[in-house]
Amino acid sequence: AQKVTQAQTEISVVEKEDVTLDCVYETRDTTYYLFWYKQPPSGELVFLIRRNSFDEQNEISGRYSWNFQKSTSSFNFTITASQVVDSAVYFCALSEPDRGSTLGRLYFGRGTQLTVWP
Amino acid sequence: DTEVTQTPKHLVMGMTNKKSLKCEQHMGHRAMYWYKQKAKKPPELMFVYSYEKLSINESVPSRFSPECPNSSLLNLHLHALQPEDSALYLCASSQGELYSYEQYFGPGTRLTVT
Numbered sequence: 001a002q003k004v005t006q007a008q009t010e011i012s013v014v015e016k017e018d019v020t021l022d023c024v025y026e027t028r029d030t031t032y033y034l035f036w037y038k039q040p041p042s043g044e045l046v047f048l049i050r051r052n053s054f055d056e057q058n059e060i061s062g063r064y065s066w067n068f069q070k071s072t073s074s075f076n077f078t079i080t081a082s083q084v085v086d087s088a089v090y091f092c093a094l095s096e097p098d099r100g101s102t103l104g105r106l107y108f109g110r111g112t113q114l115t116v117w118p
Numbered sequence: 119d120t121e122v123t124q125t126p127k128h129l130v131m132g133m134t135n136k137k138s139l140k141c142e143q144h145m146g147h148r149a150m151y152w153y154k155q156k157a158k159k160p161p162e163l164m165f166v167y168s169y170e171k172l173s174i175n176e177s178v179p180s181r182f183s184p185e186c187p188n189s190s191l192l193n194l195h196l197h198a199l200q201p202e203d204s205a206l207y208l209c210a211s212s213q214g215e216l217y218s219y220e221q222y223f224g225p226g227t228r229l230t231v232t
Contacts, residue, residue, distance in 0.1 A: 032217075033217060033218055035220060037223075042225060043206055043208075043225055043226040043228070044208075044223055044224065044225040044226060045161070045208065045210075045223035046223075047220050047221070047222055047223075050220045052218065091160055095217040095218070096217060097217055098217065102215070102216050102217055103166070103168075103173060103174065103215050103216075103217065104149065104166075104212060104214075104215050104216055104217040104218070104219055104221070105163060105166075105174070105217065106161075106163070106221060108160035108161060109160065110159070110160055111158075111159075111160055
């Protein structure tokens with residue numbers, strides 16, 4: 001079963017529009033971590049944010065904001081006033097204890113390709 | 119400085135060649151990872167090293183052989199690869215192997231097997 005679902009495969013917006021990327025996760029653990037990564041065409045995955053399961057406060061960093069809701073198992077990502085440089089594939093990922101140990105293992109969603117047109 | 123470097127950026131190799139991918143980090147991280155990523159797919163974990171010891175091998179074929187000479191370096195030795203092994207190979211590192219740590223990725227090596 002997919003642990004992280006990113007239902008939006010591709011999104012296109014015009015510059016300055018706001019856009020929200022959805023992420024729904026599935027886990028039986030009470031302690032887990034959620035992440036967002038950005039992968040521009042160059043290929044490198046860029047770490048954006050980490051959120052632990054006990055912290056449901058929303059977070060804002062410049063034009064980026066994240067909404068974590070345990071009740072719906074969602075960790076959505078909003079880009080305000082999008083720019084062409086935001087064009088990339090965005091991955092949501094879940095990290096939970098691996099088979100009773102504390103080993104780190106990232107479960108990635110399939111990614112959302114965001115294209116921002118000028 | 120959150121930088122992971124990888125060499126080479128691009129590699130083309132025949133099925134009978136032997137080559138190596140290299141990864142380096144100077145962040146003092148104690149865990150290092152190899153991932154394989156095919157086009158339009160998420161990265162797939164191959165290996166995890168923690169404190170220079172192999173802690174996870176995701177049933178990767180033996181034609182891929184990882185090596186961790188020291189805490190800053192991670193190699194992936196390639197031998198007798200198949201065309202389906204063509205992919206982007208990403209290296210990552212984290213403070214430790216705990217699931218709470220974020221991973222920092224390098225720019226990857228684009229491998230083409232002919």
